[in-house]
Amino acid sequence: MNWSLLSQLLINGVVVGMLYGVVAMCFVLIYKSTQVVNFAQGEFLVLGAWVCLWLVVDMELHFAAAFLFTLVFMTIFGIILQMVVLRPLIGEPIISVIMVTIGLSIFFQSLMNWIFGNSAVAFPQVFETQSVELFGLNIETAYLFSLVISVFIMLGFFYFFKYSRYGLAMRATAFDQQVAQSLGISVKSVFAMAWAISAVVSGIAGIVIGLVNSVSSALAFIGIKVFPAVILGGLDSIIGAVVGGVIIGMLENGAEFVDGQYLHWGNLYTIAPFYILIIVLMIKPYGLFGTKDIERI
Amino acid sequence: MSSTSLRPCGDFRTTYKADQSLFPTKWIFRWSVIGLLVLLCSPLLVDEYIISLLILVGIYGIAALGLNVLVGMTGQISLGHSAFFGFGAFSSAWLNTTTEIPVLITIPLAGLMTTAVGLIFGIPAARIKGLYLAIATLASQFILEDFFARANWFTGGSSGSVAETAMFFGIPLDTDIRFFYLVLFWTVVSCIAVANLKRSRDGRALVAVRDHYLSAEIMGINLTKYRILAFGISSFFAGLGGALFGHYLGYVSAEGFTIILSIQFLAMIIIGGLGSVPGAIMGAVFIVLLPEVMEALVSLVISSAPIFSGLESGKAYIKEMSIGAAIILFLIFEPDGLAHRCGQIRKSIKLYPFSY
Numbered sequence: 001m002n003w004s005l006l007s008q009l010l011i012n013g014v015v016v017g018m019l020y021g022v023v024a025m026c027f028v029l030i031y032k033s034t035q036v037v038n039f040a041q042g043e044f045l046v047l048g049a050w051v052c053l054w055l056v057v058d059m060e061l062h063f064a065a066a067f068l069f070t071l072v073f074m075t076i077f078g079i080i081l082q083m084v085v086l087r088p089l090i091g092e093p094i095i096s097v098i099m100v101t102i103g104l105s106i107f108f109q110s111l112m113n114w115i116f117g118n119s120a121v122a123f124p125q126v127f128e129t130q131s132v133e134l135f136g137l138n139i140e141t142a143y144l145f146s147l148v149i150s151v152f153i154m155l156g157f158f159y160f161f162k163y164s165r166y167g168l169a170m171r172a173t174a175f176d177q178q179v180a181q182s183l184g185i186s187v188k189s190v191f192a193m194a195w196a197i198s199a200v201v202s203g204i205a206g207i208v209i210g211l212v213n214s215v216s217s218a219l220a221f222i223g224i225k226v227f228p229a230v231i232l233g234g235l236d237s238i239i240g241a242v243v244g245g246v247i248i249g250m251l252e253n254g255a256e257f258v259d260g261q262y263l264h265w266g267n268l269y270t271i272a273p274f275y276i277l278i279i280v281l282m283i284k285p286y287g288l289f290g291t292k293d294i295e296r297i
Numbered sequence: 298m299s300s301t302s303l304r305p306c307g308d309f310r311t312t313y314k315a316d317q318s319l320f321p322t323k324w325i326f327r328w329s330v331i332g333l334l335v336l337l338c339s340p341l342l343v344d345e346y347i348i349s350l351l352i353l354v355g356i357y358g359i360a361a362l363g364l365n366v367l368v369g370m371t372g373q374i375s376l377g378h379s380a381f382f383g384f385g386a387f388s389s390a391w392l393n394t395t396t397e398i399p400v401l402i403t404i405p406l407a408g409l410m411t412t413a414v415g416l417i418f419g420i421p422a423a424r425i426k427g428l429y430l431a432i433a434t435l436a437s438q439f440i441l442e443d444f445f446a447r448a449n450w451f452t453g454g455s456s457g458s459v460a461e462t463a464m465f466f467g468i469p470l471d472t473d474i475r476f477f478y479l480v481l482f483w484t485v486v487s488c489i490a491v492a493n494l495k496r497s498r499d500g501r502a503l504v505a506v507r508d509h510y511l512s513a514e515i516m517g518i519n520l521t522k523y524r525i526l527a528f529g530i531s532s533f534f535a536g537l538g539g540a541l542f543g544h545y546l547g548y549v550s551a552e553g554f555t556i557i558l559s560i561q562f563l564a565m566i567i568i569g570g571l572g573s574v575p576g577a578i579m580g581a582v583f584i585v586l587l588p589e590v591m592e593a594l595v596s597l598v599i600s601s602a603p604i605f606s607g608l609e610s611g612k613a614y615i616k617e618m619s620i621g622a623a624i625i626l627f628l629i630f631e632p633d634g635l636a637h638r639c640g641q642i643r644k645s646i647k648l649y650p651f652s653y
């Protein structure tokens with residue numbers, strides 16, 4: 001038993017898991033408020049990361065400025081996407097909605113590969129120190145940064161939904177669209193806002209992951225990895241998304257440890273979450289925190 | 298009324314037999330026969346490249362028909378169809394090399410093997426539906442892809458496996474033209490099988506499950522049985538198409554059966570028309586031709602306006618983007634697909650001067 005490797009991997013798992021949690025939160029946000037399953041969540045991440053990288057490298061902006069510009073860009077992107085593509089599909093059957101987001105995902109994936117290239121590009125050095133010593137463990141600064149950002153986003157979400165007027169409007173819309181509309185909430189703008197927030201936060205997550213690893217179209221796979229996390233946590237629970245994300249992140253790294261030390265299969269790391277997904281769907285389809293779907297005739 | 302060649306506006310069929318006939322009008326039957334004859338003679342009419350496209354249309358069409366049974370008729374979304382397609386390709390190659398059974402027989406046998414796998418992966422469908430099922434099939438896609446990469450005994454691992462050429466009574470079906478007839482045979486058989494399924498008791502049960510599963514259950518339809526059965530049927534056709542695909546290429550590798558192909562299958566049936574037999578084939582034609590058309594279009598743009606010569610390097614990306622864009626545009630502007638549009642056109646021709 002290699003304890004130091006295991007603990008290192010588990011810490012990585014928590015950090016990565018927090019990021020999964022953030023992306024899963026964006027996914028749940030869209031699902032809850034607009035009943036759309038967003039298969040293009042991964043592309044949001046890649047888009048945010050590429051735009052920020054482009055601003056830093058080619059436009060030679062300072063990282064902070066590039067970061068802010070990316071957020072503005074992602075907001076506009078999310079709103080336009082909702083208005084142009086998703087709005088005509090309100091009330092369509094679930095397969096249409098799923099397929100439209102899949103279509104978006106293919107479209108943007110190849111568009112971005114075309115514009116930004118296929119190869120992975122690393123961010124230029126953003127932090128002065130490469131890694132810090134914490135409790136006797138070696139942690140990369142980028143990891144620490146990503147952890148801080150994740151916690152910050154989660155607190156932001158909590159505050160937004162609990163106390164702000166718009167958050168309340170969104171919760172009301174998620175609860176019942178017709179009632180919300182009759183109480184004077186503009187459901188259209190709530191939908192647009194949900195997509196905008198989701199795009200912005202995914203963009204942030206993309207930048208953070210880009211800092212930790214490097215930016216490439218492979219980041220989009222996180223959009224797929226989110227599914228085990230949200231199913232485990234429950235599709236319509238924001239807390240569930242965070243918990244599911246962290247569990248999946250740790251489990252993934254745990255699987256890598258077992259694989260590397262004992263089994264030597266090679267790719268248990270990527271496939272383990274999907275086995276978990278199937279098992280969860282068989283035993284407890286609504287996840288840990290999801291609301292059970294009760295149908296009346 | 299049903300004896301007239303053109304139906305008057307509205308449905309005037311008065312017997313069950315007329316309602317369930319395979320060809321609703323005589324002209325549809327005649328056109329089908331003419332179309333089949335043209336396809337049979339097509340090697341004389343067109344060059345080999347078109348034949349190779351037709352083979353692809355046939356293979357993808359068979360798989361899309363299977364997916365249409367699952368998605369269009371039963372209303373269960375599957376994002377893992379290409380994994381079953383791949384499983385068919387591998388199992389036919391594996392059966393042929395290990396047991397020496399001739400390829401012509403291993404192709405349907407591979408379909409049956411894939412059915413078994415499809416039934417296993419269909420078990421979650423007994424409990425979950427809609428979105429949850431879509432995600433479960435997504436997981437099965439990745440699990441099967443991982444299996445292909447790992448199971449050396451079955452798939453040859455990362456190096457892939459060799460699929461022998463099919464032999465027809467001593468004639469090797471090694472050229473595109475010879476193989477075309479094999480694909481055409483299976484495509485016609487599959488089309489008739491699915492069209493017949495739609496007329497049978499089981500087919501109606503599947504449609505009832507799609508339309509309202511609770512009502513279907515109250516009417517005595519065994520939901521679990523039919524949901525899993527739909528998976529079985531759809532994976533049979535996927536396996537059949539996959540086996541043909543494997544023997545057509547002569548070589549099967551695990552990289553060919555990714556989620557992108559699954560999405561393309563879904564795109565075929567959405568573009569063609571959910572639940573429609575000719576729709577699945579039309580969708581396959583559309584998806585196979587789309588890259589070709591885009592290629593020609595890009596070349597045309599470049600030759601007419603040299604300013605856009607930068608597009609040359611992006612050809613591959615434009616082809617991929619066009620698939621995504623086609624899905625989005627069809628869902629927004631023509632959600633019922635090409636088959637529905639064809640019906641509309643037929644109707645408007647029939648009613649031409651007085652459209653009301």
